[in-house]
Amino acid sequence: xxxxxxxxxxxxxxxxxxxxxxxxxxxxxFADHAQELRFQHLTQQLRCPMCQNETLADSNAPxxxxxxNQIFQLMQQxxxxxxxxxYLVDRYSDxxxxxxxxxxxxxxxxxxxxxILCGGAGGVLVAIRKRSRxxxxxxxxxxxxxxxxxxxxxxxxx
Amino acid sequence: MTPELGQLALILALLLALAQGxxxxxxxxxxxxxxxxxxxxxxxxxxxxxxxxxGILVWAFVHFDFSVQYVADNSNLALPWYYRIxxxxxxxxxxxxxxxxxxxxxxxxxxxxxxxxxxxxxxRVLAVMGLIAVxxxxxxxxxxxxxxRLLPMPGDGAxxxxxxxxxxxxxxxxxxxxxxxxxxxxxxxxxxALLGGELEQAWVRWARxxxxxxxxxxxxxxxxxxxxxxxxxxxxxxxxxDPVENASFMPWLxxxxxxxxxxxxxxxxxxxxxxxxxxxxxxxLSLLGTFLVRSGVLTSVxxxxxxxxxxxxxxxFLTIVVGGSLLLYALRAPKVAGGKAFNLxxxxxxxxxxxxxxxxxxxxxxxxxxxxxxxxxxxxGRISVGPPYFGFLFPLLMLPVVLLxxxxxxxxxxxxxxxALKQVLLRAGIAAAACAIVAAFFVHGQLKAxxxxxxxxxxxxxxxLYAIKRWREVPRGRRYPAEMAGMLxxxxxxxxxxxxxxxxxxxxxxxxxxxxxxxxxxxxGYDFLFDGVHRTTGPNWRADQGVVTVTRDGNPVAMMHPQKxxxxxxxxxxxxxxxxxxxxxxxxALGEPMDPNNIEGAWALRLYYKPFIRWIWGxxxxxxxxxxxxxxxxxxRIKRIAESETVExxxxxxxxx
Amino acid sequence: xxxxxxxFGFMLLVVLFGFGIWWNTQHDQSAIxxxxxxxxxxxxxxPKLYEPTQTVSKADLLGKPYLLNVFASWCVECGAExxxxxxxxxxxxxxxxxxxxxxxxxxxxxxxxxxxxxxxVLIADEPGNxxxxxxxxxxxxxxxxxxxxxxxxxxxxxxxPDVVASELKPAIAALSREAQP
Numbered sequence: 003x004x005x006x007x008x009x010x011x012x013x014x015x016x017x018x019x020x021x022x023x024x025x026x027x028x029x030x031x032f033a034d035h036a037q038e039l040r041f042q043h044l045t046q047q048l049r050c051p052m053c054q055n056e057t058l059a060d061s062n063a064p065x066x067x068x069x070x071n072q073i074f075q076l077m078q079q080x081x082x083x084x085x086x087x088x089y090l091v092d093r094y095s096d097x098x099x100x101x102x103x104x105x106x107x108x109x110x111x112x113x114x115x116x117x118i119l120c121g122g123a124g125g126v127l128v129a130i131r132k133r134s135r136x137x138x139x140x141x142x143x144x145x146x147x148x149x150x151x152x153x154x155x156x157x158x159x160x
Numbered sequence: 161m162t163p164e165l166g167q168l169a170l171i172l173a174l175l176l177a178l179a180q181g182x183x184x185x186x187x188x189x190x191x192x193x194x195x196x197x198x199x200x201x202x203x204x205x206x207x208x209x210x211x212x213x214x215g216i217l218v219w220a221f222v223h224f225d226f227s228v229q230y231v232a233d234n235s236n237l238a239l240p241w242y243y244r245i246x247x248x249x250x251x252x253x254x255x256x257x258x259x260x261x262x263x264x265x266x267x268x269x270x271x272x273x274x275x276x277x278x279x280x281x282x283x284r285v286l287a288v289m290g291l292i293a294v295x296x297x298x299x300x301x302x303x304x305x306x307x308x309r310l311l312p313m314p315g316d317g318a319x320x321x322x323x324x325x326x327x328x329x330x331x332x333x334x335x336x337x338x339x340x341x342x343x344x345x346x347x348x349x350x351x352x353a354l355l356g357g358e359l360e361q362a363w364v365r366w367a368r369x370x371x372x373x374x375x376x377x378x379x380x381x382x383x384x385x386x387x388x389x390x391x392x393x394x395x396x397x398x399x400x401x402d403p404v405e406n407a408s409f410m411p412w413l414x415x416x417x418x419x420x421x422x423x424x425x426x427x428x429x430x431x432x433x434x435x436x437x438x439x440x441x442x443x444x445l446s447l448l449g450t451f452l453v454r455s456g457v458l459t460s461v462x463x464x465x466x467x468x469x470x471x472x473x474x475x476x477f478l479t480i481v482v483g484g485s486l487l488l489y490a491l492r493a494p495k496v497a498g499g500k501a502f503n504l505x506x507x508x509x510x511x512x513x514x515x516x517x518x519x520x521x522x523x524x525x526x527x528x529x530x531x532x533x534x535x536x537x538x539x540x541g542r543i544s545v546g547p548p549y550f551g552f553l554f555p556l557l558m559l560p561v562v563l564l565x566x567x568x569x570x571x572x573x574x575x576x577x578x579x580a581l582k583q584v585l586l587r588a589g590i591a592a593a594a595c596a597i598v599a600a601f602f603v604h605g606q607l608k609a610x611x612x613x614x615x616x617x618x619x620x621x622x623x624x625l626y627a628i629k630r631w632r633e634v635p636r637g638r639r640y641p642a643e644m645a646g647m648l649x650x651x652x653x654x655x656x657x658x659x660x661x662x663x664x665x666x667x668x669x670x671x672x673x674x675x676x677x678x679x680x681x682x683x684x685g686y687d688f689l690f691d692g693v694h695r696t697t698g699p700n701w702r703a704d705q706g707v708v709t710v711t712r713d714g715n716p717v718a719m720m721h722p723q724k725x726x727x728x729x730x731x732x733x734x735x736x737x738x739x740x741x742x743x744x745x746x747x748x749a750l751g752e753p754m755d756p757n758n759i760e761g762a763w764a765l766r767l768y769y770k771p772f773i774r775w776i777w778g779x780x781x782x783x784x785x786x787x788x789x790x791x792x793x794x795x796x797r798i799k800r801i802a803e804s805e806t807v808e809x810x811x812x813x814x815x816x817x
Numbered sequence: 818x819x820x821x822x823x824x825f826g827f828m829l830l831v832v833l834f835g836f837g838i839w840w841n842t843q844h845d846q847s848a849i850x851x852x853x854x855x856x857x858x859x860x861x862x863x864p865k866l867y868e869p870t871q872t873v874s875k876a877d878l879l880g881k882p883y884l885l886n887v888f889a890s891w892c893v894e895c896g897a898e899x900x901x902x903x904x905x906x907x908x909x910x911x912x913x914x915x916x917x918x919x920x921x922x923x924x925x926x927x928x929x930x931x932x933x934x935x936x937x938v939l940i941a942d943e944p945g946n947x948x949x950x951x952x953x954x955x956x957x958x959x960x961x962x963x964x965x966x967x968x969x970x971x972x973x974x975x976x977x978p979d980v981v982a983s984e985l986k987p988a989i990a991a992l993s994r995e996a997q998p
Contacts, residue, residue, distance in 0.1 A: 026395070027751025027766045029674040042670060049544050051849055051954040055402055057546075060395040064919060065954040068945050093952040095852040100546025102531070107540040111531050115524040115553055122516045130509055133430070133501045160644055437823060444827070455838060471838040479831050486824035493820060530830075533837045541850050 026062045030074050037077065044083055045070060048090060049098045057100070163228045163307040166216035170305075173209035173260075174297040176202050180290030184283035188355070196283035200271045203286055206293060207264040214248075214261045217306055221248055227313035230254060230306040236317040238700035238728055239325075246330040250321070252454060252470075253306035255333065259450070260296045262334070262341045263289070270345060270370070277366060284352035285345075292344055295477045303470050319700070322725065322733035328388030336381025336408060340446040342374025343411060346418065347443035350436045351485055354492040364426045364435060369791040371422060371439070372646075375415040376787030382408055383780035394734040394749045396670060396768045398776060401550040406529045407449030410522045414442040417518040419787070420511050428508065428573055429499025434515070436493055444482040445522070451478055452529075500574055505581075507571040510564050521557045525550065562615055562658060565651055566622020569644075570629075584625055592618040603667060612662025612772075619655030623648050642793035650786025657779025663772040674754060676762035684769025686746060687711045693750070693759050701725040703735070704759050708748050710739065722750040722765070745770040848973040851952050858885075858960070858968050859950035866917050866925060866939040873940050875966055882969075882992050883912035884985075885960040886936070886976075887948065889920045890928035892956035898975035899932045905981050906935040911961070911989055917941040918948055918956050961985065963992050 032038040042059060048069075050061035058066050058073070069090070076086050090098050102108045180202035187195025217230075221244045226232040234247045234254070249258040267289045274282045300306075349367040385408070390398045399405060418438040425435045455471030502508040528545045535543040566588050570580050592614045599613035627648055630639045640648075669684045677692035691707040703723040710717040720737035727733065739746040751764030853859075862874045886902065888895040906913050915936035917925045922941060929939075942948050951960065961970035970988040972980060 027672050027749060027764050029672040029751075029764050038671065047546075047548055049546065052847075055400075060397075064945070068949060072946065072949055092852060093949060094954070095541055095849055095952075097542040097544050097849045100544050101548030102543050102545050107535070107538070108531075108543065110534070111527060111543075111545065111549070114527050115520060115557070118523050119516075119520045119557070122520055126512050126516050129497075129512065130502070130504055132497060133508070134503050135501075160641060433820075440823075451834070455834070455841075468838050468842050471834075471841075475831065475834050475838065478834075482827055483824065483831070486827055490820040490824055495820075530833065533833060536840055536844075537833060537836050 026060050026066070028067065028070065030070075040083070041074065041077060044073060044086060047100050048087070049100050051094050051098055058098075163216060163220055163225065163309065166213045166220075166307045167301070167305060169209040169213040169216065170297060170301050170307075173206045173213065174294065174301060176206040176209065177290050177293040177297055180206055181287050181294050182290075184287040184290075185355075188280045188283045188287070191280075193279070196279055199283045199286035199290070202290065203264075203267045203271045206290070207268045210261055210264045210297075214257055217254060217257060218245060218248055221245060224317075226315075226317050227309055227311060228306070229308045229310040232310050232314055232317040234318070236319050236700070236728065239319070240699050242330060243325050246324070249333045250324050250329070253300070253304045255337075256296065256300050256304050257306055258334065259337055259341060260293060260300065262337045263293055263296065263344060265338075266342055266345055267293070270348075274366075281352050281356060281363065284355050285348045288348035288351045289344060292348075292481065295481065299470075299473055299477065303467075303473055319727055319729050319731065322701070322727050322731050323392060326388060326392045328384060328392060332381060332384040332388050335377055335384055339374050339376070339378025339381050339415075340408070340411060340449065342370070342377055343415060343439070343443045343446050345370040345374060346439040347485070350439040351488065354436060354485075354488050357492065361429070364422050364432075365796060367439075368419070368422050368426060369793075369796045371415070372419055372787045372791035375412070375419055376784045376791070378408070378412050378415060379780055379784040379787060382412060383777045383784065386780075387777050390773075391736070391738055394736045394766075396668075396747055396749075396766075396770065398773070401525075401528075401547050403529050404449075404453050406525050406550075407445075407452050410525050410529075411442050411445040411449065413518045413522040413525070414438060414445055417515040417522075418442050419790075421515055424508055424511055425499070428502070430497065430502070430508065431512075432498055433489075433493040433495075437489060438515075438519075440482070440485045440489060441522075444478075444485075445526075447474075447478050447481060451475060502573070503575045505571065505576045505578065507568060507573050507576065510568050510571060513564060514561055514568075517557050517561050521554060524553050524557065528553075562619065562654070565619055565654065566625070568651075569626040569647070584622060587625060588618050588621040591621045606666045608662045608666035612659045612666070615662065616655045616659035619658070620652060623652050623655070641795070643790050643795065646786040646788070646790025646793075648786070649789060650783045653779045653782025653784075653786060655779070656775050656782055660772050660775025660777075660779055664770050664776065667771045668773075669769040670766065671768075672751070672764060672766050674762055675765050677760070681765075681767060683767050684744075684746075684771075685712060686717060686769060688746075688748065688767050690763070690765065693753070693763060695759070696723070698725070701727045701733075704750065704753075706737075706748070706750050706763065706765070708737065708765075710746055718746060720746070720748045722748045724750045740774060742774060743772060745773050845974055849952075849954070851968070851971040853952055853968050854971060856968060858962050858966050859947070861947045861950065863916075863940040863942055863947060866915070866922060866941040869922070869941070873938060878912075878914065878938070878962075879966050880964055881912060882961065882963045882989065883914050883938075884909065885914045885916050885951075885962055887916045887918045887951075887953055887956050887958040887960075889918045889956045890924040891920065892918075894975045895957045896932060898957050898977075899935075901976050901978055901981065902935045903933050905978070909981075909986070909989060910993070912937045915939040916948075917943075918953065919943060919945040959985075961988050961992075964996065 030038075030041070032041065045059035046057050048058040050056045050058050050063055050066040050069075052063040052065045053061045056063075056066075058069055073086055073090075076089060081089070087099065096103060102111055104112055179198055183195045183202070184199040187193065187198070217228075219225075220228045220231050221235055222241060224231075224235070224237060230251065230253050234250050235244050239247065247254075249255045267286065270289065271286060274285065277285075346367050349363055349370070353363045382405075385405070386398045389400070390396065418435065421431055421435045421438055424431050451471070451474045455468075455474060528549050531545045532543055535541065566584050567581055570576070570584050595617040596610050596614040600610050603609035627640075630644070671681070671683055673681050675681065675690040677690060680687050680689045682688075687710065689709040689711070691709060693704050693706045696703050696705045703725040705721050705723045708720040708722065710720060718739035720739055722737040723735040725733045725735055734749055736747055736749040745768070747768035747770060749766040749768075751766060753759050754762040754764065858875060860875045862872050865871050865873060888898070902913065913936045915934075915938070917939065920928075920941070920943065922943070925941065945953075951958075955973075957975050959972045959976055960968050963969050969992060970985065972984065976985065
């Protein structure tokens with residue numbers, strides 16, 4: 003029973019997903035190309051609240067269309083990009099930002115890779131140091147042969 | 161053909177996989193040759209039955225057997241035969257059957273080409289493959305049986321999602337899975353090495369071609385997926401950092417680190433533990449990818465079923481396989497740093513730096529992909545992580561790699577020499593700077609585009625300098641061993657790829673326009689003349705088809721036919737028209753008619769000018785080619801059977817004179 | 818000890834995934850938590866569905882708590898939710914305000930005639946702009962707003978008897994406890 007329901011749900015979702023992008027194309031009366039670019043840039047960084055994982059720019063959901071129009075209106079009213087984003091966050095939460103805001107909750111996200119990089123770099127340095135100490139102790143000749151002259155890689159260093 | 165035979169075949173395959181997985185391991189442990197000898201026949205038998213099951217499902221699709229639930233859900237009478245075959249792997253159950261089918265293809269290849277491997281080692285490798293198969297077969301049989309019946313049988317099925325009715329669909333999943341699943345071979349080699357202790361020093365050499373080929377297939381699969389999304393989804397994008405895309409990209413990155421680490425371990429004997437760990441990670445990420453897209457743990461456009469029961473099963477499987485291998489690693493991995501030493505300035509060092517960056521990049525992608533889940537766990541509300549995060553950090557992490565790439569081949573093993581490097585720096589650097597300055601004029605100072613040109617020249621000149629050096633210094637016949645030729649191709653591919661990304665991202669023009677028949681729009685130096693829309697039909701759809709004539713300075717360039725298709729069940733799909741070119745793509749998508757009752761009137765259209773976008777996939781294909789060429793190197797072919805368990809330094813004996 | 822690090826790291830991941838699977842069974846993946854909880858509802862002025870020349874504003878509804886139910890004739894799940902509203906509406910003890918979202922008035926009236934009308938007040942937002950201020954992104958959605966006009970509870974998706982009993986009614990009860998001195 004549950005499986006049947008899930009099947010139906012999946013089919014419904016797929017059917018809905020099939021209605022892709024036909025209506026996301028909406029010419030708007032931009033004043034100039036720069037404004038159009040700004041609009042595209044903004045809507046590409048915002049998430050459609052309804053869809054599975056689509057930007058406001060590409061989604062054809064009714065809410066996406068409404069929000070695009072709303073953003074256009076706000077742009078016409080002279081609001082800045084930050085104000086527009088804040089407008090949407092006030093109503094739909096941080097979820098609509100594909101660019102996660104930097105706040106204590108997202109420190110792990112933004113600084114995590116840096117920490118991993120530092121940790122890894124430390125490990126690499128330690129490994130290199132260990133090796134080069136061993137190197138000066140052993141007699142590694144310049145052409146990559148080991149001490150007893152048995153080649154371990156191709157003789158031409160490849 | 162009765163679908164129940166397919167279920168039976170799967171059960172038999174499971175039994176054989178159990179035999180294949182358990183008996184040879186016992187045999188290897190006890191030195192029992194009879195038990196070890198079970199591996200190959202069991203693998204062959206399992207392959208036969210899995211192929212049978214797969215064939216039965218294909219048959220059911222081709223012959224419209226709607227009494228099978230899975231067939232009824234994913235095809236219908238009007239679906240052309242080629243998409244009926246592709247529909248086999250269009251949804252969860254069938255895609256798993258494809259997975260296990262491909263696992264068997266790899267296993268059979270392994271069984272065939274491992275005749276010259278030491279008996280104990282080969283037995284262990286095949287056994288590990290068998291155990292993986294057990295997990296997947298059990299998962300299919302107990303939770304995801306594609307052969308379940310739908311009674312009473314409907315007269316016609318549902319439809320395959322129109323997005324999937326595209327040539328890319330027949331190609332992308334099988335190729336991608338071939339790559340994904342192929343990492344199981346490197347994994348199996350590593351587990352066998354851990355189980356066997358330090359006995360087989362040459363195992364990395366044996367593992368290298370398999371790993372390279374798997375990675376090359378994965379590259380091809382990712383490229384195909386990206387191209388397919390571009391051509392089919394209508395938004396002109398080629399990568400979205402969607403969780404499912406990330407699920408394939410993480411193993412790719414780790415696999416990339418792995419093929420380089422394997423080179424170091426094979427030639428210098430160092431980094432053995434790291435190489436083993438990487439092979440475990442690579443395959444783990446493949447399994448993780450399988451989990452992510454089926455458990456519903458993440459939101460994605462691409463996700464398969466989200467059934468908690470299935471999620472739990474895969475998670476358990478994942479825990480056993482990965483947890484078990486990581487425990488084995490903790491216990492058995494080489495504890496003492498072996499192999500040749502190396503200086504700070506050496507090829508080993510830059511390869512290590514590369515490995516570091518790839519590993520951190522993979523970790524970053526994992527972190528970003530899982531962060532929404534972490535956010536839920538820590539009750540932080542729902543957070544989205546998308547292209548602004550990944551697209552910012554990834555290029556940053558890859559920058560050191562791009563900068564160091566030309567130096568890699570010039571650095572010697574163990575101890576590089578600085579003067580050679582200075583030469584490379586000067587020549588490639590000046591060339592890159594010169595071209596960057598020239599480019600700056602053409603692209604009106606756009607930094608990304610200039611960086612793209614600079615990177616292309618930097619990397620290409622680096623590759624050429626090394627190729628020329630080999631030409632000059634090495635006698636004929638030994639100049640470009642396949643391994644090196646592959647490397648040069650792949651590194652060239654990196655340059656082409658980076659150029660494609662940076663140039664297309666910075667120089668693309670997109671515009672949503674309202675056009676009446678007879679109107680022209682000017683985009684990116686091209687004139688798009690809209691000639692109206694008329695009705696047309698296809699095998700299982702009818703469409704509104706537009707005609708757009710593109711000219712440049714009066715010269716005809718292309719006739720484009722964007723469509724808006726309505727499929728049988730009412731699903732609407734935009735089929736964009738793409739005029740492909742080596743230096744640019746032109747792309748037109750139909751929106752809506754201005755007046756819904758008059759399709760012959762004005763329409764909303766989206767026009768794109770995308771320069772150098774094919775270079776993205778071209779670069780990827782060069783990398784793939786590099787992987788295949790490298791695997792073909794004669795050095796990797798095993799020349800002799802190691803009869804006993806004594807340590808033989810095969811490296812020495814097999815060296816080409 | 819170093820060697821066990823990957824193993825422990827992986828186990829952490831397993832725990833995270835296990836949590837993820839469990840969490841999914843408890844929550845609707847597509848439901849976004851509302852940032853407007855415990856904040857004043859947006860000020861609005863909307864026409865009544867049946868008397869479009871008259872309007873209802875937020876100020877008009879102050880003084881008593883109410884359940885704002887966003888629905889539409891094109892919304893399949895609203896059809897599933899409606900019987901629950903009909904059955905339990907009066908027993909909730911608060912006003913039911915029907916918010917017709919992005920619907921042609923004729924369609925909405927037809928739908929209500931078919932399915933019944935449990936609402937005390939019916940307003941229409943055909944363009945959907947005011948709904949954006951509420952953070953609405955689909956139908957059905959329901960907001961519990963207290964006497965001072967503050968949003969105290971939001972439910973995304975249809976109201977089932979289960980949700981009404983376990984979440985909505987306790988929320989309403991909490992409101993009335995507050996109201997008592």
